[in-house]
Amino acid sequence: MKVSVIITLKKDVLDPQGKVIHQTLDGMGFDGIDEIRQGKYFEIDIKEIDKKKAETEVEEMCKKLLANLVIENYKIIGSQ
Amino acid sequence: MNSSVITFPGSNCDRDMDVALKKFGFKNKMVWHNDIELPRSDLVVLPGGFSYGDYLRCGSMASKSKIMKSVINFAKSGGKVLGICNGFQILVESGLLPGVLLRNKYLEFICKNIFVKINDMNNPYFKNIKKNTLKLHIAHNEGNYFCSNDQIKEIDDNDQIALFYSDEVGNINNISNPNGSMKNIAGVFNKEKNILGMMPHPERMIDPALSGEDGSIFFENLINNLK
Numbered sequence: 001m002k003v004s005v006i007i008t009l010k011k012d013v014l015d016p017q018g019k020v021i022h023q024t025l026d027g028m029g030f031d032g033i034d035e036i037r038q039g040k041y042f043e044i045d046i047k048e049i050d051k052k053k054a055e056t057e058v059e060e061m062c063k064k065l066l067a068n069l070v071i072e073n074y075k076i077i078g079s080q
Numbered sequence: 081m082n083s084s085v086i087t088f089p090g091s092n093c094d095r096d097m098d099v100a101l102k103k104f105g106f107k108n109k110m111v112w113h114n115d116i117e118l119p120r121s122d123l124v125v126l127p128g129g130f131s132y133g134d135y136l137r138c139g140s141m142a143s144k145s146k147i148m149k150s151v152i153n154f155a156k157s158g159g160k161v162l163g164i165c166n167g168f169q170i171l172v173e174s175g176l177l178p179g180v181l182l183r184n185k186y187l188e189f190i191c192k193n194i195f196v197k198i199n200d201m202n203n204p205y206f207k208n209i210k211k212n213t214l215k216l217h218i219a220h221n222e223g224n225y226f227c228s229n230d231q232i233k234e235i236d237d238n239d240q241i242a243l244f245y246s247d248e249v250g251n252i253n254n255i256s257n258p259n260g261s262m263k264n265i266a267g268v269f270n271k272e273k274n275i276l277g278m279m280p281h282p283e284r285m286i287d288p289a290l291s292g293e294d295g296s297i298f299f300e301n302l303i304n305n306l307k
Contacts, residue, residue, distance in 0.1 A: 014226075016187050068140070070226075
């Protein structure tokens, strides 16, 4: 089963990279942007075939390593 | 006094730290990250560098390496653990210290001499130290200290802030903040103050021929406090 996870910075954490990307896009003429936040995306191929169990295991991985919960949120966005 | 310096793949200040510790009288041992047991130590140092290539988040991989289980047990039973630069990042990632170190505010790697003001002397690292401000060296890309509002209040109330970035005479202001750190924080303790994490490198300031001697003041004072 393949589980997809995105990790994003929490709202009140400064994201200077997102800010610079925003400014650059602005300079390229994409002037309708309010804000850009950069994040991370993981595809985890896991042996477990039960969807619920696989997602629970990935959630553990997020809590223990993939995300730092002081500054980041994680979200499982799909499993197939 | 026995000390141990942990070498992770990608550590690059481990040998400088070894030289510094020996110069001021520590019997130091180098310990590989894949080892399981710590030698008998009065001080364990996590050195600077780029452990595991800074993959995922700085210090995140190293915080899960084999030796860290022993380091965490040692720290939790009151052992002195000092993390410098990447070592500080490893300490926050392992949960031994509060907060996190974000990318520098202006997205640049900063390598320069700075001043820090010592905030708390009621601890084994800075007790009896003769100066209020130290001239040290920083070299990092992720040194921007951050924590939640609740956490910052807690560490402030518990006097866990060890060092502030300041000017030469100890003024703490925006101009003396190199990387955007919350409240100019350059180093923090755990609640019991046996664990210290700091971004500046005292081991780079132990020789007048190289850059300065305020690191010597730090190490000399530290070994005297541990005796």
